[in-house]
Amino acid sequence: MAAIADKRSGAYTFLAYVTLVIISIFCLLPFVWMALASVDTNAKLFLKWPDGITFEHYTKVFAEENGVRWFANSLFTVLSATVLVMIISGLGGYALSRSRAWWKQPFLYAILLIRVLPSTALLVPLYKVLLTANIGLGNMLRPITGEYYRTVMQWFGFIDGYLGLIVVLATGQLPLALWIMKIFFDGVPKDYEEAAILDGATLVQRIHRVLIPLALPGLAAAGLFTFMSAWGDFLLPLILLSSPELQTLPIGLFRAFLRVNEIDYGLLAALATIYLIPAVIAFSFARRFLVQTFSGGVKG
Amino acid sequence: MVTDAFQKRKERQLLWLLLPALLPILILTIYPAVYAIYLSMTNEALTGVAAAKPRFLGVANYLRLFSDGRFWNSLFVTVVFVVGSAIIGQFVLGFISAVALRRKVVGAPVFGAAILLPNAAPEVVAGFMWISMLAGGEYSTLSRIMMALGLPWVDWLNTFPLFMVVMVNTWRGIGTAMILLTAGLAAVPAEVYEAARMDGANPRQTFMRITLPLMAPTIFLYMLISTVSTISVFGLVYALTRGGPGNKTEVISVYIYNQSFTAFQIGYGAAGAVVALVVTLALGIGYVRSLKVQV
Numbered sequence: 001m002a003a004i005a006d007k008r009s010g011a012y013t014f015l016a017y018v019t020l021v022i023i024s025i026f027c028l029l030p031f032v033w034m035a036l037a038s039v040d041t042n043a044k045l046f047l048k049w050p051d052g053i054t055f056e057h058y059t060k061v062f063a064e065e066n067g068v069r070w071f072a073n074s075l076f077t078v079l080s081a082t083v084l085v086m087i088i089s090g091l092g093g094y095a096l097s098r099s100r101a102w103w104k105q106p107f108l109y110a111i112l113l114i115r116v117l118p119s120t121a122l123l124v125p126l127y128k129v130l131l132t133a134n135i136g137l138g139n140m141l142r143p144i145t146g147e148y149y150r151t152v153m154q155w156f157g158f159i160d161g162y163l164g165l166i167v168v169l170a171t172g173q174l175p176l177a178l179w180i181m182k183i184f185f186d187g188v189p190k191d192y193e194e195a196a197i198l199d200g201a202t203l204v205q206r207i208h209r210v211l212i213p214l215a216l217p218g219l220a221a222a223g224l225f226t227f228m229s230a231w232g233d234f235l236l237p238l239i240l241l242s243s244p245e246l247q248t249l250p251i252g253l254f255r256a257f258l259r260v261n262e263i264d265y266g267l268l269a270a271l272a273t274i275y276l277i278p279a280v281i282a283f284s285f286a287r288r289f290l291v292q293t294f295s296g297g298v299k300g
Numbered sequence: 301m302v303t304d305a306f307q308k309r310k311e312r313q314l315l316w317l318l319l320p321a322l323l324p325i326l327i328l329t330i331y332p333a334v335y336a337i338y339l340s341m342t343n344e345a346l347t348g349v350a351a352a353k354p355r356f357l358g359v360a361n362y363l364r365l366f367s368d369g370r371f372w373n374s375l376f377v378t379v380v381f382v383v384g385s386a387i388i389g390q391f392v393l394g395f396i397s398a399v400a401l402r403r404k405v406v407g408a409p410v411f412g413a414a415i416l417l418p419n420a421a422p423e424v425v426a427g428f429m430w431i432s433m434l435a436g437g438e439y440s441t442l443s444r445i446m447m448a449l450g451l452p453w454v455d456w457l458n459t460f461p462l463f464m465v466v467m468v469n470t471w472r473g474i475g476t477a478m479i480l481l482t483a484g485l486a487a488v489p490a491e492v493y494e495a496a497r498m499d500g501a502n503p504r505q506t507f508m509r510i511t512l513p514l515m516a517p518t519i520f521l522y523m524l525i526s527t528v529s530t531i532s533v534f535g536l537v538y539a540l541t542r543g544g545p546g547n548k549t550e551v552i553s554v555y556i557y558n559q560s561f562t563a564f565q566i567g568y569g570a571a572g573a574v575v576a577l578v579v580t581l582a583l584g585i586g587y588v589r590s591l592k593v594q595v
Contacts, residue, residue, distance in 0.1 A: 012403065012503065013403050013404075013405070015400075016399075016400035016401075016403040016405055017400075017405060019396055019397070019400045020397065020400050020401070020405060020411045023393060023396070023397055023411075023415060023474065024410075024411050024414040024415060026471065027414050027415050027417060027418050027471060027474065027475075028414050028417065029433065029441070030418075030426075030429035030430060030432065030433055030471075031417060031421075031429065033429065033432050033433070033441060034425075034428075034429050034432070037432070044439075045431075045432050045435065045436045045439060045440070046432060046436065046439050046440055046441045046444055047432070047433075047441040047444070087320075088320045088321045088324075089321060091317040091318070091320060091321070092317060092318045092320065092321030092322070094314075094317060095314035095315065095317040095318040096318065098310075098314055099311060099314045099315075099318075100307075100311070101311050101314070101315070103315075107318075107322075109588055110330075111325070112584070112587070112588050113581060113584045113585070113588060114325065114329055114330075115584075116528040116529075116580050116581070116583065116584035116587065117329070117333065117532075117577060117580055117581070117584075118531055118532030118534075118552075118553055118576055118577075118580055119532055119534070120532065120534050120552075120553035120554075120556045120557055120573070120576070121336070121532075121553070121556060121572075121573035121574075121576040121577045121580075122329065122332050122333060122336070122573070122577075123556075123557075123560075123573075124336060124339065124556065124560045124566055124569045124570045124573050125331075125332035125333070125335040125336040125339055125570060125573070126328060126332040127560075127566075128332075128335065128339065128344070128566065129327070129328070129331065129332055129335065167324065167328070168328060170324065171324040171325060171328040171329060174321055174324065174325055175325070178321055203313050228420075231422065232422035232423055232535075233535075234422070234423050234424050234534070234535035234538070234539070235534050235535060235557075239561060250422060250423075250424045250535070253424050253425070253428065254424050254539060257428060257431075257539075265432075268428065272424075272425045272428050272429070275422060275424075275425055276420070276421060276422065276425050279420050279421065279422055279425075280417070280420045282420075283416070283419065283420035284420075287416065287479075290476070290479050290480075
């Protein structure tokens with residue numbers, strides 16, 4: 001009896017291996033092509049063993065293409081948005097956790113609903129809003145900035161400017177981050193704060209001395225998820241940026257791929273690998289938080 | 301200790317803390333969502349006469365939308381895309397992976413990491429990698445694999461475009477499904493399985509009668525969330541096919557994008573956007589209710 005069970009269990013384990021190997025190959029194959037093509041002296045569109053190993057494609061991304069600029073732009077906008085979200089969601093999440101006011105519940109429902117709205121659907125009116133704001137800002141700044149007008153608008157403009165992209169990227173990630181921080185602060189006992197209040201600490205002191213140190217793990221989770229989504233976002237930079245100096249990695253990669261007559265697969269693969277690596281690093285750290293955030297508050 | 305006045309002052313302070321989050325959400329999410337409804341009733345455009353002087357059209361955009369075969373096509377493509385990749389593809393492969401990883405397999409972390417890797421890939425990278433797998437007729441990687449197995453090759457993205465887009469999105473989401481369903485499987489108490497084994501249930505019976513029913517809430521929640529998030533997929537499809545060939549892979553988000561930013565008809569695009577917002581909001585309300593959030 002036990003022998004039959006063992007035999008059957010062995011067959012199931014074998015089946016498990018076969019399934020896992022097939023699914024893993026399916027998942028990994030595209031990455032294998034990209035990694036090999038990025039170092040192949042004669043890279044092709046299809047998967048093949050490299051004719052020779054070279055790191056020329058990587059140097060070319062930085063030396064001949066605008067790779068440094070794209071990378072710097074991506075890193076700057078995404079990190080700015082991440083820091084912004086961490087600050088705002090840290091404060092807001094604390095308020096949502098501690099408040100007992102009437103607006104708390106409607107607000108929490110609202111941010112859950114906002115999470116489900118597709119960004120393409122919001123982008124049309126959002127673009128109009130930003131365009132109007134940008135024209136207003138331009139009219140205001142044009143007389144006082146003179147010859148620096150273009151540069152100033154590239155930094156602070158809402159359309160085709162860093163600030164616009166950063167603020168929109170951050171807003172898109174705020175609902176999830178607020179939710180993460182609210183849940184996190186729910187798990188932080190109030191004793192510490194009450195002790196600080198009894199010691200006569202002000203709100204600012206309480207935040208600075210007590211809450212920020214306690215909130216670091218939650219902030220890390222919120223920051224990682226913001227970084228990952230914003231880093232991978234393609235639609236917003238596609239719509240909001242047009243100056244070549246402002247292009248980010250996803251747009252650089254997309255545009256390089258559209259140059260149909262002179263596609264250099266080695267170069268593209270190297271560029272895609274460079275774009276992929278920060279995402280993989282962030283994801284490997286964020287993995288442990290995945291279940292809690294995905295269910296978005298099953299346990300309230 | 302906690303007096304009324306103190307509580308009131310505390311609530312006011314908390315509201316100030318929430319304000320920096322409230323403002324951008326109001327201005328850049330809620331207001332645009334409401335503004336979309338207004339825009340959808342105008343002939344607002346990015347260029348031309350209508351850009352300078354938009355006119356109010358009432359429901360004309362909606363009438364046009366509902367008689368636009370391309371719009372209905374995009375709804376159909378979206379349904380196939382969501383059902384094929386989120387409900388069937390990711391779920392089935394993710395569930396199989398989760399169940400397989402529960403057996404004591406050697407190298408489980410390696411398998412887990414391999415299956416999760418596509419989740420980390422940005423949409424454009426995913427699209428680009430899959431072009432290598434699928435484009436180029438007989439030279440594509442998949443065609444070469446088929447030929448090596450002695451099977452015929454096809455021009456994948458032209459012959460089965462929608463199926464290929466579904467497959468690529470499936471590839472991207474197996475990992476998330478696997479992780480969530482693993483958590484769901486782990487939540488089923490071991491005693492239940494023990495009892496089933498004592499009663500002489502075979503693995504299939506155990507799976508059908510115990511695992512599946514007990515997992516039902518997790519599965520339902522997973523499907524709602526993945527449905528909603530799959531509706532908003534844009535970059536992957538756009539990078540891979542840009543909605544083509546023809547409009548065979550034009551999901552609703554690509555349709556809205558093409559109408560608004562390629563054809564520059566903001567008002568008309570907004571009508572499509574409002575339809576997408578209504579559908580996702582309806583699903584979202586279902587999601588919030590099923591969470592039974594206690595806040």
